[in-house]
Amino acid sequence: MTFLALSPLEAALLALLTSGAIIALYFLKLRHRRVVISSSILWKRVLDERQSHSLWEKLRTIISVAIAVTIALLLGLALARPEVESLTGKNERIVLVLDTSPTMNTLTRDGKTRWQHALESAKGLLNSGGPTTEFRIIDTSGVTASAFTTDRNEVRRLIEQMSPKTADPQFPRVDDRDSQVYFVSDGVTIHNTPSFVRRVSVFESANNVGITAFEVRSIPSMPLSYEAYLELQNFGRPAEVGIVLSGTGGQRINKTVRLGTEEIYKDVFDLSQFEGGGIRAMIQANDDALALDDIAFAYLPVKRKTRTLLVTHSNRFLETLLKLDNYVELAVTDPANYRESPNIDAYIFDRFAPASAPARPSLVIGTPNAPWLKPSTGEVKKPEIATWSESHPVMQFVSVHDVTIERASRIEAGNLTVIAASKQTPLIVASEKPKWVMLTFDLESSDFPFHVGFPVFIENVLAWFSREQLALKRSPGIVDVPLANAQIRTIDGKVISSDQQLGATVFATSEPGLYAATQGDQRVHVAVNLANPTFSDVNRSVFKTDKSAATQHYWLRRELWFYMLTAAAALIAIEWLTYHRRITL
């Protein structure tokens, strides 16, 4: 027996003191009431007969003090929190790490998922150990990480709240110094675990065909034309796979392919007949064990002409270029007649800028003087484009590495986004709010208009200003949207809860879906897809040969002090009852 609250010596001293005190108190007898009787002959006979003929009568004189000492010892030693390893197990710590990878949603032959098996294993581990065993539960998605506790119900409740997430699963950092670490997993996504970890496998091989890539992308030569790219892979037995692409306008593409084991299927689908909106790709295959990768979403921007006002003294080249663009509805005016209009989607100011920024986005060419623009601090001769951002939407499919510029204005970028710059000055800058893009050089002093990328650049700028963007691509789990204070809705219009983190809106989802984040007149679509061969390959487990870790179950489910207090309470009740019935003395 060991004691958690006291040293053995302290516990022994406590027991001795308690017993001594009780015995001393017992021998401080009550003063008996004196009663004179005619004769004690009969009483003596009765008492002598009782004491001499009954073992109980002999014992009952000491049974009260024995009960009192027992009660005191139980109470005293309960304070010391005793522990008997054979009854309650030793005081140990168990860390349960649950794999919340998406592959845990894979169905097994009994109809349950690997996750359900993992929950059963975790609960089984919870039932192991003794009452003093402390448990900690952690998942591989970083969402759940409890502190050590002996409250199994609390841990059980946390386990019930957990679910397979698809955020980048990683084995958490755990301290193994005084803990046993169990990792309940199918071993598919997390292969490297520390050597001290006891692995509890829930792996069972399964058939799965999954969408490993799906996206809607514009055709470079036709910015407002889109196509869908779909990639499938079969991770099980050869299977016939039905493919369905459907749009919100009822458009539908059906296709059936046969995939061998490990075979990859790639295809591009023309979406010219699809209306703008959500696009859903679904596949169907027999004995498919993982449903999460059988569906994927994308967003097809709505096609609409941009009403554009070109404000210029005269720029025939730019005017012609915009008139040739089928997705631009152009109006031209000179600066003197400029009036802001609510019917305009975007403005192009050629070497001119109004005194105040228009309500709609604008492309400013040159560096005109305006309070809402960065002022020119000088001129740079023959600046060479040194850097540019290919990831910015306005630079999609645009190359500026060989653009020649005669002169450009020198400005301080400040908080503007620099899209392209020479070593001396920014050449293309962008402002998010109000939304505008500015070229710090004049088109006439550059050969940029003669490059093939210039029309694409103009198209990209107008698209960034007012046209819908393709959906952001995210994986299930914790999804971040680069739009502060946005409201998140599902494709059905249902609002889901979200949080704000570092200027972004964050929400959680465990399943693929298409979401819209809106904040004022800004709108961003987010396509949440599994679309990852790592997750779809549900048989790539390193736990194939593992077996469940052996667990030990103990007799008592609570610490000994609980039973000691219960026994003391029972003894007090028995003593009270027997004393008042004069069974004990």
Added chain:
Amino acid sequence: MSTENANLTLFDDEFLKKLEYLNIISKRLFAGQLRAERRTRKRGTGLEFADYRAYVAGDDFRHLDWKAYLRLNRLILKLFEEEEDLPIYLFVDSSQSMNYGEPSKLDYARRVAAALCYIGLANLDRVNVISFADGLKSELPPQRGKGRIFKIFRFLSEISASGDTDAKSSFKTYCTETRRRGLAVVVSDFFDSHGFAGALDILRHFRHDIFVIHIASHEEIDPGLRGELLLVDAENNTTREITITPSLLTAYKAEFWKYCEAVESYCGKYQLGYVRTTTDFPFEELILKVFRQGRFLK
């Protein structure tokens, strides 16, 4: 009743008159020194014819039956039953245990003794009253005649409760000094650490006719004791700590009745008169009814 005056008021005149007509019936007949209203087996000078026998020299020729001599030519002597007085020995237990209960057993015993003495005196019997405890404490010499009743009352009133009980020793002392057989009435609670049987054996050995009056108090039959007690024996002041439990009380009561039955059984075995009473039983009823039921009076 602790004073003389109080004892004198124990029996009013009406009660005494009732007692006057009662006779003490003894189961045996005893020889007496004086004539009394009682027949004995002894042939003597009484009025009632008893039997005939042949005349032998020395017989009182006044009792010869001359008519029988004329018919049979033989001297036949007429025998008459002689009426003699009966010695009554009233042994009153005056040990400390008798000073218990309300009224005390000793007071109750005094009344019983006084009543029996009166009846004995009224029947011209010779009445002896002996107070005993762990030995003979006091003794009233034989009294005869109703006029002596007040002397008996005075003697009884002077008896005080004290000492342990040793009836055997007391009876043995008395009987060895007083040879004449008679009716021995023992009035006691029989709480005798030496045992009651030995004492009564002594009286039987001296061939007394024995009548036992066993007195118990209500407090002894059903003691209202509860809790942690220090029991003090009234006779020898020995103490005993005890926790009164219901089962212990039940055992005590059973032991009490067992003891009473043992006394009664002894008396039945040797054909001794026995009556048991309690101090809360009405005294007049005891005299008039219980004694009659006990065949003591008629």
